[in-house]
Amino acid sequence: MAGGNERWSARTRAIVAGRPSGQGQPMNVPIAPASMLGLEYAREDGTPTWAAFEAALGDLEGGDAVAFASGIATASAVLDAQRVGARVVVPRDSYAGTRSHFAHEQDAGRIEVVSVEPGDTGAWLDAAARADLLWLESPTNPSLHVTDIAAVAAAARELEHRPTVVVDNTFATPLGQQPLSLGADVVVHSATKFIGGHSDLLLGVAVAGDPERVTALRQARTRLGATPGALEAFLALRGLRTLPVRFAEASATAARLAQRLAEHPAVSRVRYPGQGAMLAFDVADAERADEVCRALQLVQHATSLGGVESTMERRAARPGDAHVAAGLLRLSVGLEDPEDLWADINRALCSVN
Structure with a gap:
């Protein structure tokens, strides 16, 4: 299979990485609806x-990726490597x-959870x-809070017991940041979201740089039965091919909307980290937000993104999510015309102001 090249941009590598190479090969990897490959179940080796x-x-994130049936299955596999009673900070x-x-x-006694302000x-x-x-x-x-990943990862490396640092990179995508390069041990994604990009699949993925961690993730996938479907993997790869252009377009629109929302009299606060296709904004209360x-x-009006x-x-x-501000509205910006989106949002805001 063709791999990425460090001289190429992420936009190019998203197109070529993982593609079959050699004369006579298909342009795209075919769907492989097989439960057995030779003498082994597909769940063992993929x-x-x-x-x-x-x-x-993996090429875009700078490590080796392991796909799972869902984002939550990915989280389960990461926890699988922790000892009983492990303290997990979220x-x-x-x-x-x-x-x-x-x-x-935690309720089952497997871990202890500690919460901190992001x-x-x-x-x-x-x-x-x-x-x-x-x-x-x-x-x-x-709420679009940002954490200093590099600072946290650097501090963790200095500790004698060396806690594992995992970063959920779903909102930023590998185009916005590569947490492994910032010192994280594992990166996770809900590929259901921006990577798939078309609201038609469920898939999760973890990426690590340490071969032992990658092996442990694959073993956990097998033990937990968290294997991805062949069609889902095919669709996620097809979505990944267009992620750079989709993400760039949606991010540009999000920045324009964030600026206009900040000037709208019905909006009390805009939450936008300065890049990406996600933003949130607050109106006066829950009733107006629902309106x-x-x-x-x-x-x-939907829950996914x-x-x-x-x-x-x-x-x-x-x-x-009861802790979230009552009037907070989370907006995932898609590929519609920016002016059409603003006209729709502005009209809805003016109708309740």
């Missing part, structure tokens, strides 16, 4: 479709599904002194 997707994403504002999973593991580097450093695993998410879902969602005609369509949701209404 399929050519998985391998192609893993090669391409950001207080982060994906509710991950926090719910960790809370379940943007408080001092709190991370204090917690790291007694932690086994530091689970960072930057920017966070849904804005109901008034939308182009932007989809990262697709070609723009979606908006009041996250505090979702289970597990």
Whole structure:
């Protein structure tokens, strides 16, 4: 399979990495709907479709990738390497599904969970002194807080017990940041979101630079039965091929919307980290936020994100996100015309102001 080249940009490598090479090879890796490869089950060593997707994403993140059936399956595999009773530090504002999973593991007595403010580097450093695993998410879902990954990772490396540093890179994507280059041990993604990009698959992926960690992740995938489907891996790779152009376009639109929202009288706060296709903004209260969602005609009132369509949701209404500001609206910016998006959002805001 063709690999990336350090002289090529991420945009080019997203196209060529993991592609079959040699005369007579197909342009794309075929879907491999096989449960057996020779004398081994496919769950043991994967399929050519998985391998192609893993090669391409690993190239962009700077490590070796391991695909899983979902983002939560990926988190489960990472936890699988921790001892019983391990102390896991997580950001207080982060994906509710991950926090719910960790809370379940804590209730079962498998881990101890400690929460810190995502943007408080001092709190991370204090917690790291007694932690086994530091689970960072930057920017966070849904409030778009940013954590100093490099500072936390550097501090963890200096500790004698060397806690594992994991970064959920779903919002930033490997185009926004490469946490392994900042000192993280493992990077995780919900490939369901921006990597797949079309709201048509469930897939997770972990990337690590240490071969032993990669082997452990693959072994956990097998033990947990968290293997990705052949079609899902194929679709995720196809989505990854266009990620650079999709992400650049959506990010440019998000920046324009963030600027206009900051000037709107119905908006009290805009949360935008300066790059990426995700933003959030606050209106006066939950009632007005719900009215804005109901008034939308182009932007989809939906819970997922990262697709070609723009979606908006009041996250505090979702289970597990009661800590989120009541009037916060999370916006995933898609590929619609920026002026059409603004007209829709502005009209919805003006209808409740």
